[in-house]
Amino acid sequence: MILRILLSMLCLALFSCGGPSNPPADTTAAEPTTETTTPEATRPAKERPSNSASAHFASNVQAIGPAMTAKQELMQKDLQQLGQAITDNEFLGYYTGTFGPNQITLILTELQGQELRGYSVCAGNYRPLTGRVTEQKPGEYYTCELAEPGDDPYDGTFTFTIDPAKQLLKGEWKPFRAKGNTARNYTLAAKDFRYQPTVGEWPEASQRLLTEDDVWNYNSDELRLMRNEIYARHGYSFKIKDMRYYFEEQDWYMPVTTDIRRELTTTEIANIELIYEYETYYDEYYDEFGR
Numbered sequence: 276m277i278l279r280i281l282l283s284m285l286c287l288a289l290f291s292c293g294g295p296s297n298p299p300a301d302t303t304a305a306e307p308t309t310e311t312t313t314p315e316a317t318r319p320a321k322e323r324p325s326n327s328a329s330a331h332f333a334s335n336v337q338a339i340g341p342a343m344t345a346k347q348e349l350m351q352k353d354l355q356q357l358g359q360a361i362t363d364n365e366f367l368g369y370y371t372g373t374f375g376p377n378q379i380t381l382i383l384t385e386l387q388g389q390e391l392r393g394y395s396v397c398a399g400n401y402r403p404l405t406g407r408v409t410e411q412k413p414g415e416y417y418t419c420e421l422a423e424p425g426d427d428p429y430d431g432t433f434t435f436t437i438d439p440a441k442q443l444l445k446g447e448w449k450p451f452r453a454k455g456n457t458a459r460n461y462t463l464a465a466k467d468f469r470y471q472p473t474v475g476e477w478p479e480a481s482q483r484l485l486t487e488d489d490v491w492n493y494n495s496d497e498l499r500l501m502r503n504e505i506y507a508r509h510g511y512s513f514k515i516k517d518m519r520y521y522f523e524e525q526d527w528y529m530p531v532t533t534d535i536r537r538e539l540t541t542t543e544i545a546n547i548e549l550i551y552e553y554e555t556y557y558d559e560y561y562d563e564f565g566r
Contacts, residue, residue, distance in 0.1 A: 336544045337536045346403060347534055350394055353384040354532065360384060366417050366437045370444040370463035371529050378523040380512075380530050381433065381444065381463060383419075391419055395433070399514025401533050402430060414439060425451055431458075466529060468510055470538070474527040475504045485546045490553050498554035505543050509535035 343351070361368045364386050371380040379397040386392075386408065393404045406421035417437045423430035435446025442465035450456030472481035479485065480501055490498060503518050512530035513519040522528045539547075 336539060336547050339536070340534075343534055347401075350401065350403070350532070351534070351537070353392075353394075354382070357382070357384055360386075365413070365439050369466055369468050369529070369531065370437075371466050372461060372463035374448070374461050375457070375459050377519065378530055379461065379463070380468075381435075382531065391421060393421060395423065396512050396530050396532065398519060399512050399533060401512070402427070404433065406432075428452055429456060431456065435461075468529050468531050470509055471527060472508060474508060475525070477501045477504055480505050480546045480550070481508055481540070481543055484542055485549055487549070487553075490550055493553070495554050495557035498550050498557065502547055502550040502554065505539070505547060506535060509538045511535045 357368065367383045367386060369380055369382055371378060373379075374397055377398045379395060381393060381395055381404075383391065383393040389407045389409075391404075391406055391408050395402045395404055402423040404421035404423060406419060408417055408419050410416075410418040415438075417439075418435075419437065420432060420434045422432045429450065431448050431450035433446060433448050435444050437444045444463040444465070446461060448459045448461065450458065472478060475481075477500075479489070490501070493501065500521065503513070503522070507513075507522045507525070507528050510529055510531035512533050513522065523530075
């Protein structure tokens with residue numbers, strides 16, 4: 276009797292407990308997991324949209340714009356050879372100064388007998404100049420008359436005297452068409468032009484490859500100045516007024532050409548693309564990327 280009671284109690288205990296409350300563990304070996312720790316970012320993450328700088332610049336800053344014209348090619352050749360020309364003729368070279376509201380550079384590039392050739396560069400425009408030295412007393416003065424081509428409504432004639440001792444060029448410009456134009460007097464100083472990668476507020480943009488940490492915390496206006504400062508170092512003459520007025524206030528700046536694409540270094544090209552990318556998207560991401 277006691278044995279039956281004990282067996283009954285054992286069966287009751289087994290039924291009341293039921294099966295296991297959880298399914299059997301998967302015996303398949305689990306893949307090891309690695310915990311990734313991301314350090315605190317120094318700048319926010321930024322996506323690269325399809326219309327980023329590389330799209331804007333067609334993957335190469337030097338590919339922007341039309342091919343150089345025959346006249347632009349001749350101008351670039353003249354500027355490259357100007358150093359030797361200055362050695363041969365004391366009054367050839369660059370003369371720069373105020374011309375109305377803008378800065379102008381007269382570049383005298385070649386003298387053959389009495390025939391004189393050169394260029395005017397002002398407000399994003401360049402004009403070939405041809406004419407004569409009408410009177411000269413070497414070492415004391417040269418009087419010249421140079422005309423722009425006349426196929427532009429703002430063309431005219433430069434008449435001036437050069438004082439080699441004082442390194443000054445003084446004269447008058449008269450338009451071919453009086454309507455819409457104003458005659459101007461000017462005094463320009465002789466000044467050698469040379470590319471200087473060390474000048475400006477952000478000279479590093481012409482000296483080394485910039486990183487995103489170098490540019491991400493500037494606002495769009497600062498980035499625009501940084502980018503255009505690269506062009507300005509090469510003597511680019513700006514059409515856009517605010518850039519023109521800003522750089523004409525810098526004592527190192529001198530407008531000498533309207534196409535500097537071939538003069539840009541590979542470092543500058545890469546930096547222009549990077550700066551423009553952040554410049555373009557600053558407004559959209561102001562809260563994240565601005566100061």
